[in-house]
Amino acid sequence: MDAMRLVILGAGGRMGRTLVRLASEAPEFAVAAAVERPGSAHLGDDAGTLAGVAALGVPVSDDLEAALREADGVIDFTAPAASVALALQTARRGLVHVIGTTGCSADDDAAIAAAGRDGARIVKSGNMSLGVNLLSVLVEQAARALGPDAFDLEILEMHHRHKVDAPSGTALLLGHAAAAGRGIDLADRSVRVRDGHTGPRPQGTIGFATLRGGSVVGDHEVILAGEGERITLKHHAEDRAIFARGALRAALWARSQPPGLYSMRDVLGL
Ligand SMILES: NC(=O)C1=CN([C@@H]2O[C@H](COP(=O)(O)OP(=O)(O)OC[C@H]3O[C@@H](n4cnc5c(N)ncnc54)[C@H](OP(=O)(O)O)[C@@H]3O)[C@@H](O)[C@H]2O)C=CC1
Numbered sequence: 082m083d084a085m086r087l088v089i090l091g092a093g094g095r096m097g098r099t100l101v102r103l104a105s106e107a108p109e110f111a112v113a114a115a116v117e118r119p120g121s122a123h124l125g126d127d128a129g130t131l132a133g134v135a136a137l138g139v140p141v142s143d144d145l146e147a148a149l150r151e152a153d154g155v156i157d158f159t160a161p162a163a164s165v166a167l168a169l170q171t172a173r174r175g176l177v178h179v180i181g182t183t184g185c186s187a188d189d190d191a192a193i194a195a196a197g198r199d200g201a202r203i204v205k206s207g208n209m210s211l212g213v214n215l216l217s218v219l220v221e222q223a224a225r226a227l228g229p230d231a232f233d234l235e236i237l238e239m240h241h242r243h244k245v246d247a248p249s250g251t252a253l254l255l256g257h258a259a260a261a262g263r264g265i266d267l268a269d270r271s272v273r274v275r276d277g278h279t280g281p282r283p284q285g286t287i288g289f290a291t292l293r294g295g296s297v298v299g300d301h302e303v304i305l306a307g308e309g310e311r312i313t314l315k316h317h318a319e320d321r322a323i324f325a326r327g328a329l330r331a332a333l334w335a336r337s338q339p340p341g342l343y344s345m346r347d348v349l350g351l
């Protein structure tokens with residue numbers, strides 16, 4: 082099969098640069114276009130140079146329509162409004178759309194699901210790494226085995242100082258896995274903030290705690306705390322390449338799937 086022609090949306094960002102670098106090094110892919118928003122300081126820069134590899138002859142552009150005409154798929158680690166708007170376009174064109182963007186609202190997620198029904202081949206996940214998706218399976222198993230009441234479940238995450246959404250997409254993904262294991266809906270049972278006189282911990286809830294600072298790529302811990310014992314399941318991301326590798330794998334996988342909305346667990350067969 083011909084190399085998959087990819088548009089990298091948000092090519093000047095932390096993930097965008099990592100994606101350009103890894104896609105340009107893999108024979109399965111061709112970086113067809115690199116897109117940033119109108120007015121971005123990166124417009125006109127060579128995407129390869131920006132990513133710290135050899136020049137690719139692909140200038141960063143703000144012409145998304147033109148970029149999509151030449152593409153088999155888009156990799157999108159940007160912001161919720163950008164991902165929702167793009168999903169309308171990938172649906173119209175039947176393109177692969179890999180969405181790593183986090184911080185989406187319920188309405189955003191509904192619009193993205195609709196785009197999957199309308200023709201896009203979407204893979205969306207709060208974390209594209211193999212390790213976190215395997216961890217989510219383990220968390221689901223542990224929550225199911227321990228039941229809802231004997232062990233309290235808390236999810237702790239730490240990220241770099243630039244991160245704008247909380248809890249992280251990964252923390253929510255792990256929370257959903259825990260809720261699935263317990264047979265409950267996360268939205269009904271999550272405690273996302275504690276402050277002041279909170280009273281004792283409501284039984285059966287799933288708590289979240291958020292830390293921000295420095296250059297931390299992404300740390301997550303799921304703590305199951307019982308009477309007299311505690312189980313901790315952890316993942317430490319050391320390099321953004323783990324997310325980019327997962328996203329590229331998802332793009333290739335989605336190319337041969339019917340339109341729809343898929344998760345990384347679908348991609349990885351977990
Ligand atoms: N699922 C996963 O595995 C991972 C998900 N993420 C998520 O990916 C997202 C991006 O993270 P990160 O790379 O660190 O963030 P950055 O802010 O470094 O990069 C985002 C890029 O997207 C650009 N952008 C925003 N809106 C548009 C638009 N409408 N059109 C084109 N470009 C746009 C931004 O431009 P500007 O600066 O001008 O706004 C910026 O260059 C976040 O939601 C993050 O949580 C991150 C890592 C892994």
Ligand SMILES: O=C(O)C1=N[C@H](C(=O)O)C[C@H](O)C1
Pocket residue numbers: 183207208240244248249250251252298299300318
């Ligand atoms: O913004 C980040 O950096 C990351 N975002 C994702 C998240 O919200 O979980 C994934 C990863 O942890 C890095």
